Amino acid sequence: MPHRLRAALAAAALVAAAACTQTAAPPPAPAASASVSGVTPSGFALPPGSGCAGEVSRYRAVMDNDLATGHVAKAVHARITAEIDQAASACGAGRDAEAVRMIAATKARFGYR
Secondary structure (H helix, E strand, C coil): CHHHHHHHHHHHHHHHHHHHHCCCCCCCCCCCCCCCCCCCCCCCCCCCCCHHHHHHHHHHHHHHHHHHCCCCCHHHHHHHHHHHHHHHHHHHCCCHHHHHHHHHHHHHHHCCC
16 A cells, blocks of 8 residues: 555656646737737827818827727717818818817817817
């Protein structure tokens, strides 16, 4: 009996030692998404311009960048873009102050400055 006990203990020790020396394969690298990087490209620059046209184009650029980087959902982007389009229409019709107010209201509603 002591011989069997020693053999069982030795076998258990070997199994335990083997488990300690096994190395697992490294986890696979996460798949890189071409469409969503989470980081604004280094060459990103806000469009120039003044008045309501500048406000509209800059806010549109920010929103498009936020969509591209995954910081805003497509549905939210669509809602904001619709409001930007309304402000662009007001701007194009010569209602500059109204367009600027519309952009400011949309920014505030969606947490932008």
